[in-house]
Amino acid sequence: MNMNYTAEELAFRDEVRAFLDEKLPADIAAKVKGFRRLSKEDHQRWQKILSEQGWYATHWPEEYGGVKWTPVQKHIWDEESCRYGVPRSIPFGVNMVAPVIIKFGNEEQKQKYLPRILSGEDWWCQGYSEPGAGSDLASLKTRAVRDGDHYIVNGQKTWTTLGQHANMIFCLVRTNTEVKNQEGISFLLIDMDTPGITVRPIITLDGEHEVNEVFFEDVKVPVENLVGEEDKGWTYAKYLLTYERTGLAGIGMSKAALSHLKQLASRRLKNGKPLIEDPTFSQRIARVEIDLTAAGISNLRIIASVEGGGVPGAESSMLKVKGTEIRQAINDLARRAIGPYALPFVEEELDLNYEGEFLSDENAAPLSAQYFNNRKLSIFGGSNEIQKNIVSKMILGL
Amino acid sequence: MDFRLNEEQQMLQDTVARLVRGEYSFEKRLEFSETDLGFSADFWQQLSELGLTAVPFSEELGGFGGGGVEVQSLMAELGRGLCLEPYMQSVILGGGLIDQAGNDNQKENWLAGIASGELKAAVGLQEPQSFYDLNNVETRAEKKGEGYVLNGRKAVVIGGHCADLIVVSARTSGDTRDTDGISLFALSPDTAGVERRTYPTIDGAKGCDITLNNVQVGADALLGEEGNAADVIEYQAGRAIAALCAEAVGVMEMANELTLDYLKQRKQFGVPIGKFQVLQHRMVDMMSELEQARSMAILSASVADSEQSDERRRVLAAAKNVIGRAGQFISESGIQSHGGIGMTWEYNFAHYAKRLIAINHQLGDDDFHLERYASLLQAS
Numbered sequence: 130m131n132m133n134y135t136a137e138e139l140a141f142r143d144e145v146r147a148f149l150d151e152k153l154p155a156d157i158a159a160k161v162k163g164f165r166r167l168s169k170e171d172h173q174r175w176q177k178i179l180s181e182q183g184w185y186a187t188h189w190p191e192e193y194g195g196v197k198w199t200p201v202q203k204h205i206w207d208e209e210s211c212r213y214g215v216p217r218s219i220p221f222g223v224n225m226v227a228p229v230i231i232k233f234g235n236e237e238q239k240q241k242y243l244p245r246i247l248s249g250e251d252w253w254c255q256g257y258s259e260p261g262a263g264s265d266l267a268s269l270k271t272r273a274v275r276d277g278d279h280y281i282v283n284g285q286k287t288w289t290t291l292g293q294h295a296n297m298i299f300c301l302v303r304t305n306t307e308v309k310n311q312e313g314i315s316f317l318l319i320d321m322d323t324p325g326i327t328v329r330p331i332i333t334l335d336g337e338h339e340v341n342e343v344f345f346e347d348v349k350v351p352v353e354n355l356v357g358e359e360d361k362g363w364t365y366a367k368y369l370l371t372y373e374r375t376g377l378a379g380i381g382m383s384k385a386a387l388s389h390l391k392q393l394a395s396r397r398l399k400n401g402k403p404l405i406e407d408p409t410f411s412q413r414i415a416r417v418e419i420d421l422t423a424a425g426i427s428n429l430r431i432i433a434s435v436e437g438g439g440v441p442g443a444e445s446s447m448l449k450v451k452g453t454e455i456r457q458a459i460n461d462l463a464r465r466a467i468g469p470y471a472l473p474f475v476e477e478e479l480d481l482n483y484e485g486e487f488l489s490d491e492n493a494a495p496l497s498a499q500y501f502n503n504r505k506l507s508i509f510g511g512s513n514e515i516q517k518n519i520v521s522k523m524i525l526g527l
Numbered sequence: 528m529d530f531r532l533n534e535e536q537q538m539l540q541d542t543v544a545r546l547v548r549g550e551y552s553f554e555k556r557l558e559f560s561e562t563d564l565g566f567s568a569d570f571w572q573q574l575s576e577l578g579l580t581a582v583p584f585s586e587e588l589g590g591f592g593g594g595g596v597e598v599q600s601l602m603a604e605l606g607r608g609l610c611l612e613p614y615m616q617s618v619i620l621g622g623g624l625i626d627q628a629g630n631d632n633q634k635e636n637w638l639a640g641i642a643s644g645e646l647k648a649a650v651g652l653q654e655p656q657s658f659y660d661l662n663n664v665e666t667r668a669e670k671k672g673e674g675y676v677l678n679g680r681k682a683v684v685i686g687g688h689c690a691d692l693i694v695v696s697a698r699t700s701g702d703t704r705d706t707d708g709i710s711l712f713a714l715s716p717d718t719a720g721v722e723r724r725t726y727p728t729i730d731g732a733k734g735c736d737i738t739l740n741n742v743q744v745g746a747d748a749l750l751g752e753e754g755n756a757a758d759v760i761e762y763q764a765g766r767a768i769a770a771l772c773a774e775a776v777g778v779m780e781m782a783n784e785l786t787l788d789y790l791k792q793r794k795q796f797g798v799p800i801g802k803f804q805v806l807q808h809r810m811v812d813m814m815s816e817l818e819q820a821r822s823m824a825i826l827s828a829s830v831a832d833s834e835q836s837d838e839r840r841r842v843l844a845a846a847k848n849v850i851g852r853a854g855q856f857i858s859e860s861g862i863q864s865h866g867g868i869g870m871t872w873e874y875n876f877a878h879y880a881k882r883l884i885a886i887n888h889q890l891g892d893d894d895f896h897l898e899r900y901a902s903l904l905q906a907s
């Protein structure tokens with residue numbers, strides 16, 4: 130048993146820190162740390178810097194421009210980048226569709242799409258969920274019918290995160306209605322500019338425009354945009370979901386959020402003293418910090434086993450549940466920390482360039498909205514109920 | 528023992544329910560929320576015409592002479608409709624403070640107006656540093672000639688943006704956290720030196736922070752005895768807590784009805800999601816939290832207008848604690864059971880969820896009231 134980093138790992142950590150010290154734009158870090166809105170341009174600017182460093186594609190083989198990091202190195206990157214206020218990378222291109230293309234795509238697809246993901250030329254979104262197919266994803270109905278060199282796509286996707294920025298969408302579509310649900314699904318890459326596609330915003334409860342509905346009406350998609358074999362899309366989709374779930378525990382983000390919470394609680398007053406010295410509140414913080422410590426070690430145990438050649442299985446589902454509960458608990462406390470000021474929603478203070486006087490704390494404005502927005506953490510990427518179903522089936526044999 | 532409403536109380540509840548159903552569709556509420564006023568002037572007018580703004584006031588004031596139970600019946604219906612009108616602020620709290628502390632002149636000037644709905648009052652008792660402690664007052668009122676000069680800031684005054692009269696606490700003596708030395712003043716927002724910063728709130732209402740900058744008021748602005756307002760404030764905040772608890776129960780009822788309907792309608796894996804035991808049990812928990820909350824709302828209504836005592840204090844603290852916890856549980860569980868649709872602006876559930884969380888931030892959250900209750904705990 131050795132729970133310390135090796136000398137090489139420590140050297141890597143120093144390298145990461147030196148890079149972030151030098152290259153992370155201060156305005157972007159300030160937005161991330163203050164839970165402000167990031168623009169499309171912010172994401173693209175940072176992505177370019179990462180790409181130039183060769184650190185953008187951490188899940189890809191080197192031959193395609195990826196960086197060969199060990200699981201521990203990836204973990205170090207995650208911890209440090211969250212601590213520094215690096216924007217969450219938009220995963221749909223680099224961490225979702227790319228691994229699928231690399232594993233199941235043909236040579237032309239790799240040549241065409243991977244460089245454009247690295248360069249930031251393409252912004253991808255994920256077209257899995259439909260109004261009638263959420264947890265039961267395999268029941269999806271969006272239809273793709275072969276017509277010569279094309280598929281004609283009709284149907285609707287929903288909850289498409291940041292689809293308003295995207296020029297490409299990867300979709301699960303039904304190509305066969307004669308067989309079992311899972312066996313008639315294909316994986317299609319679709320250009321969002323194709324005629325017949327309409328994107329409509331869905332506003333979330335916090336007033337944000339983060340998700341969309343995407344409608345397809347007789348959309349012509351070239352056959353070469355099919356990944357792998359027709360009707361085999363479910364296998365590829367499941368492969369992708371394992372990628373999606375490993376990052377969802379969000380340990381690094383919880384650590385950053387906790388540190389933010391403690392700073393906030395040091396500034397706010399209760400009974401004339403800093404809130405962090407208040408017995409009730411400090412115990413609430415202590416409890417979530419303890420839980421986070423434990424989840425952090427569980428995360429490292431999974432990482433170490435993957436490094437030793439294991440495959441993260443249903444354990445990552447368990448960690449997703451714990452990790453999201455912890456992050457939601459931190460958001461809950463941040464909202465509680467501002468007391469009556471959880472009520473005002475002062476939108477202008479969300480702007481980093483806001484120069485007026487802050488109503489209460491400089492970081493108060495986004496806290497309630499963020500608490501509500503992050504209820505999504507236990508819903509998307511497979512709801513926490515579905516994750517528990519997976520654990521009870523796969524690990525417990527129930 | 529009988530928990531049923533009497534005939535008059537039932538009629539009152541039915542009247543409010545009919546009005547809310549008729550005037551407060553979800554779509555209309557979104558529209559009201561987006562106006563500068565932040566609620567419906569028309570609906571307020573109707574509350575007034577039906578005598579509902581007069582419910583808690585004595586018959587001489589054209590009131591109904593209603594107590595905790597009447598207020599409870601009315602507030603629960605306003606909760607079901609997620610009504611945005613500042614009823615609690617103006618009628619219960621503002622009216623209550625003036626009724627208890629005011630002299631005959633002040634009552635004559637203001638109470639009739641509040642009871643008829645023509646005059647809207649707002650109440651500023653909190654401050655940026657006060658958290659939820661209403662005895663934590665830094666705003667100063669300095670004697671000057673016959674009147675006073677006020678300096679300080681009052682925080683998160685819901686309804687303050689459109690109020691005709693603002694009641695604020697200010698210190699005439701003592702230190703920030705002393706119980707003694709707090710006084711109440713009623714002033715017009717148009718008084719020189721009163722500045723309001725208005726904002727929308729997360730639950731769709733509107734409020735403001737009020738800065739008092741050398742605000743000169745006459746002796747007739749002082750409500751009650753100088754320096755002795757802490758008890759009045761505590762008592763009236765207690766009535767407002769009971770009203771909020773009743774409102775919360777209405778909100779929870781709707782939240783649970785919506786969730787239950789959805790569990791029956793929404794199908795995944797070929798069955799209604801209500802067939803999944805984890806969702807069934809969660810729905811049962813939501814229901815039992817609602818029943819806990821309802822019981823405490825009833826209990827708090829029963830003491831709302833009784834004489835102050837440690838027992839009254841305990842009941843109100845306990846009620847607000849239960850409401851805070853139950854509200855958060857129902858809010859979060861309901862969103863989770865809905866899945867993505869529970870997160871959207873367009874579907875009404877999320878707005879109920881937000882109101883429940885907001886209620887926990889008004890007049891003290893569950894932690895605050897747990898501590899208060901613990902401090903009043905009886906040894907046996």
Ligand SMILES: Cc1cc2nc3c(=O)[nH]c(=O)nc-3n(C[C@H](O)[C@H](O)[C@H](O)COP(=O)(O)OP(=O)(O)OC[C@H]3O[C@@H](n4cnc5c(N)ncnc54)[C@H](O)[C@@H]3O)c2cc1C
Nearest residue numbers: 255257258263264288290505509512514803863864866867
């Ligand atoms: C903010 C946000 C962003 C998203 N981004 C994307 C995106 O970019 N692309 C995309 O394709 N999708 C996206 N999604 C969709 C997301 O994956 C789905 O919301 C999720 O799969 C749940 O589906 P649903 O919302 O239809 O809920 P439902 O599946 O209807 O679930 C409702 C409730 O029933 C429970 N439930 C369902 N089945 C079972 C069962 N068998 N046992 C026990 N409980 C069950 C669920 O856990 C949930 O509590 C996003 C969702 C959100 C909220």
Ligand SMILES: Cc1cc2nc3c(=O)[nH]c(=O)nc-3n(C[C@H](O)[C@H](O)[C@H](O)COP(=O)(O)OP(=O)(O)OC[C@H]3O[C@@H](n4cnc5c(N)ncnc54)[C@H](O)[C@@H]3O)c2cc1C
Nearest residue numbers: 517521525527801802803804805806807808809810811812
């Ligand atoms: C102290 C004690 C005194 C008792 N006294 C009496 C008595 O006087 N007379 C008498 O007749 N019996 C008595 N009982 C028996 C008691 O009624 C049974 O223990 C009880 O009905 C549960 O049955 P079981 O122990 O066989 O557990 P099981 O029925 O085998 O249940 C095991 C677990 O499975 C869960 N479970 C079972 N079915 C479901 C389901 N459909 N959905 C979800 N969860 C489920 C249960 O909740 C439990 O957690 C007593 C038991 C105890 C412990």
